[in-house]
Amino acid sequence: METQVKAIRIEHHGGPEVLKLVSVDVPGPAKNEVTIRQKAVGLNFIDIYFRTGLYQHALPHGLGFEASGVVEAVGADVRHLKVGDRVAYGQSPIGAYAEARNVPADRVVKIPKAVGFDEAAAMMLKGLTVQYLFRQTYRLQGGETILFHAAAGGVGLIACQWAKALGVKLIGTASTPEKAELAKAHGAWQVIDYSRENVVERVLELTDGKKVPVVYDGVGKDTWLASLDCLQPRGLMVSYGNASGSVEGVNLGLLAAKGSLYVTRPTLGTYVPTQEKMQAAADDLFDLIKKKKMHINIGQRFALEDAGQAQDALAGRKTTGATILTLD
Known part of the structure; x- marks a missing residue:
């Protein structure tokens, strides 16, 4: 079933002003996808690289790679997730700056009760990055x-x-x-x-x-x-x-x-190429949260329509900790 949601899109490369809030259609999920109603979206420098054209993607396109939310629909071949699951992802196809979207299910992990939506959106890409740096690239x-x-x-x-x-x-x-x-x-x-x-x-x-x-x-x-x-x-x-x-x-x-x-x-995708490796890396991260050995510092919160301001603050080194877009 198709739904219409608000999302950020860019039609050409440039400064924060190229980010436009538009209405987009979200079709039902493909057989290997889930539809996620998003609660929070994480911001990262890689989003700016795609906005400016340092990293290339066919235009027009969305931005963002990490978010959290609730599963709204499940594709026919998906077995590890069900409707209503609290989930997050940090390595999706581009386009996380949206109220809802379809994501390949093998990029999506369940989040434990100890982890809130804001925390999950703020830590998936960043936390999984530290996991592969410290536990896989050079194993401390x-x-x-x-x-x-x-x-x-x-x-x-x-x-x-x-x-x-x-x-x-x-x-x-x-x-x-x-x-x-x-x-x-x-x-x-x-x-x-x-x-x-x-x-x-x-x-x-x-x-x-x-x-x-x-x-x-x-x-x-x-x-x-x-x-x-x-x-x-x-x-x-x-x-x-x-x-x-x-x-x-x-x-x-x-x-x-x-x-x-x-x-x-290195890049994260090479270190978490399968759903099993993605979940194992995420569990490593979540375990530190559950044991209270880690707290996710969210320094800034912005509304979806203020994504340009959020990126400006990040690029200008005016932020500390994580920056998220909230969708509630």
């Missing part, structure tokens, strides 16, 4: 000292808490003293205010000259070289985002000169 054992850029952001505050739960000393970076304090309050061992301090020098001091075995860098171009300089010989540079622009023109000789370094450019 506990006892390591690591460097994590943008520690006061949505991903960063989850990373601070997860590192603490694992017994890992997380050195974060942040742009203001207030953001540095926020990251420390969420479990960062030390935070470097990069507007006032030299990141490489501080990492050397904090590690007694040993540097770190792994750097997690979602900032991209602006932090690339400094990140490499913070790594131990044979250390791993995990470049997982481009908040400051893409890393380009990489000189492989630099990796040799700086100590036979490794580099990976």
Whole structure:
């Protein structure tokens, strides 16, 4: 059965002004889909990359990859979900900025009672990102000292808490003293205010000259070289985002000169390719919430029609923690 809902669409690339609130038809779900009446939608830098055209998708299109809500209809071949289930997703096809939509069922997980809709929308993409970074890309054992850029952001505050739960000393970076304090309050061992301090020098001091075995860098171009300089010989540079622009023109000789370094450019989709792996990663995340070892900090809430303002705040580094669109 087809229903009509409000959704954000873009017809061409540009600034926040290209986001338009329109009415769209949501058909009944295909055999491998579920229809979700959404309660909250998570905002992420990747949404801005698609809006500006840094990442390409055929126009016109929606935006957003993570949300939470209630299952309204279930496709014929779907077995793990039923109407009325409380669910969330963090790795859907583009188009989460909507009141309701159809989503492939293998991208959707049930959320436990301990997790609210706002929390789920705020943490699925970000939390699953930290899960694959810390538990799969470079599997932290506990006892390591690591460097994590943008520690006061949505991903960063989850990373601070997860590192603490694992017994890992997380050195974060942040742009203001207030953001540095926020990251420390969420479990960062030390935070470097990069507007006032030299990141490489501080990492050397904090590690007694040993540097770190792994750097997690979602900032991209602006932090690339400094990140490499913070790594131990044979250390791993995990470049997982481009908040400051893409890393380009990489000189492989630099990796040799700086100590036979490794580099990976991972994405979440490769680490959770099946419904089983997606649910397992989500359960890892939900378990920390249930044990009260993690709290999701939602710094900002916006209405769906104010999605442009929300993206502007995110891009302008005016946000802390997660930003969500609420649909209730």
